[in-house]
Amino acid sequence: MSATTKLAIGMAAGVLLLTVAERRAQADSNEQYFPLQSYRVGPYAAGGSGFFGGFIDYMQLVNLRDNGVNGVKLTWSECETEYVVERGVECYERLKKGLNGAPTAATNPLSVGIAYATIDRQTVDKIPLITINHGRTDSTDGSVFPYIFPLQLNPYSEIAAIITWVGEKSGGLEKLKGKKIVTLYHGSPYGKETTPILDLYAKKYGFEITHIEVPHPGNEQQSQWLSIRRMKPDWVILRGWGVMNPVAIKTAAKTGFPVDHIIGNIWSNAEEDVRPAGSVGKGYIAITTGPSGTNFPVLKDIEKYVVKAGKGNLADAKRFGTIYYNLGVENGILNIEAVRVAQAKFGKRPLTGEEVRWGFEHLNIDDKRLKELGALGLLQPIKLSCSDHEGGGAVRFQQWNGDKWMTISDWVHPDRAVLRPIIEASAAKYAKEKGITPRNCSAEIHASLSR
């Protein structure tokens, strides 16, 4: 026998062993599984550890306080992605099959890049992909993207809300004419997502828009802020992420740009984004879908049942109730409510991804339900449908007072009707490129009504 033959036989034996090990029998389980493509190291660790900390603590609360969802316990496991697309894909493939027989409900990668890379896979695998407050805007159109949910706020709504608010501040949208706005964005699909919509608004309201990119991860922005200083814009919209945010605020202050004319978007709105900038961060404005703070009954319950029991996920207890953490809790509420809605239709048992998808599409959380959940004021009311996978769309503005966020506006609702045709056109283009036949949403509604 030649050496290569021996080697090939050895390899074959090895791979056989591995696949046999992989195909071990799966036990029946009365649990619902959430695979967590989390990230706790790297430049975006603050977002990842806060968000997944809140998400895990909420699931822990549901398990400890309510004994799961109608008796179905929640289970989860983590896989570190470092916010890197390939690793996120690997994690998805590794975890998608469920855990010890518990079926997978949905994925929440909290990364636009990873979400983009798993859109096709998850549609085939029939596992919902949740991109709360971010994601691919046109996935709002559920007729083309049945399994993708940019819950609460898609990037276009975010920009629309910011422009609406800036218009109000200037004394009406028509006063925006001749104003200069700069958007400083993260050099990634997430950062670029809103470029066309800003261009559209600039044309519509007659303001001048300049797009400036900050390459990932964004810890050096001297040249960008020097050109901003030369342009003297009225407002800077900061579409940052992670370490890019405090660096932006610090560099703005250093180059003499007034920090209270920077508006942070939904991923530039956390305590971790402004606190490292120190005292110069005072006056910085940002939008949010859920305020920070611990005064909500649901957070009090988490404190009582989870944190006090020593089962809290946060390494640093001081981060309890921060923006990222609370977003994780919001995300947990939305995911678990979707499971609950789906259970009402399909039965009180662990559900498949396909069934949970139905739950997401029929989410309808009003103020009454929010009150029951102890999350009134933490979340906005949200109602999803086949054609609308976003559901909410409103934001509030907050300002940093040097120590914590102060809310400075009521809910600002963007004009979603204006955005709808753009979203539909983009989704239709995608459908054509990929050869997808869109679902007929109105027919589905009729079918469910006549039943």
Place this chain on the structure above:
Amino acid sequence: MTTTEQTVVAGQPSCDLPGGWVGLGPRSTDGFISAGARISRRAFGPLLLLFFAFVVVPRWAGDYWFSAILVPFLVLSLAGLGLNILTGYAGQLSVGSSAFMAVGAFAAYDSVLRIPHLPLLGGIAFGGLMAAAVGVLFGLPSLRIKGFYLLVSTLAAQFFVEWAFTKFSWFSNDNASGVITAPPLLIAGHDFSSPRGRYLLTLGVVTGLTWLARRLLHSETGRSFLAVRDMETAAAVMGIPILRTKLVAFATSSFVCGVAGALWAFTYLGTVEPHGFDLDRSYQVLFIVIIGGLGSVWGAFLGAAFIVLLPVALDNLAAHLLAGVVDPGHMENLEKMVFGSLIIVFLVKEPRGLARLFEKLLAWLRRWPLTA
């Protein structure tokens, strides 16, 4: 494949495996000794490997193996092979591999999208050809500048390409985020979009190109590469056209990288953005070549296996053994440390890369179990 070439490939590692860093000294290219009697036995191993990859693996492996491990491993092996043609064989240093991958990916995407009735494989080949053209363009300075200075000029390719694809949204069909998505993977009516299909498609392309590359490297052109690498002046004196040889090396290398890029976008991720092909990816490919073994076709595969599989294996191992015991953040850092130290250990133990270790292993296996 002619008998002589086959013999050289399998029997004479001196041609496949240079003795050390690029261009540091002359290397033996002797060993063109025919040994016809041993060919069939030597071809047996690779054939068995192909049978294994095409028949056994698709039967046994699951989605996770296809989508998360085998496909990226194959694609990065191909990219490593591409760079190895340029760096390991022709001795031209480059950190522009991921730029050529990007050109391949975007050109393949645009051609399939915009040229009606262009089959998928035609699009992938077109991606490779465009990458080859760009490669030749950025290879032009190689006539005048060498070594680390050439490295810097390929760095320019890296930044230029990334910038161009970000700046001009035409390339991504005016997608707002600059992201391209894979077309339906249909070849002659067969749908290759399942994980197994994507694996087989990738494997087919990689096998074909690897075979072609080996043929090329053991042809006259390949020997010219080695001559230019080992001593440019001597090669010129012997009448080898230096510029042409270098440009051919750039073109073939970029073609292979371009195809790898197209596969990365189409069969692996299904989507890609310009920054997915950043400098880090170039370094990754360079490390694959260095760890695998410069100037070795199999080295690219071994290097890719090391770079792709080892972190995943470590992560899986840690997830099974240490979950709940160690904080997930700390675990990640620990894994990085282990991975880094393994690289150092390997390179200290065998500076010529895994291909050389592999050779030693084969030699040992040949004797085993009769001698120690």
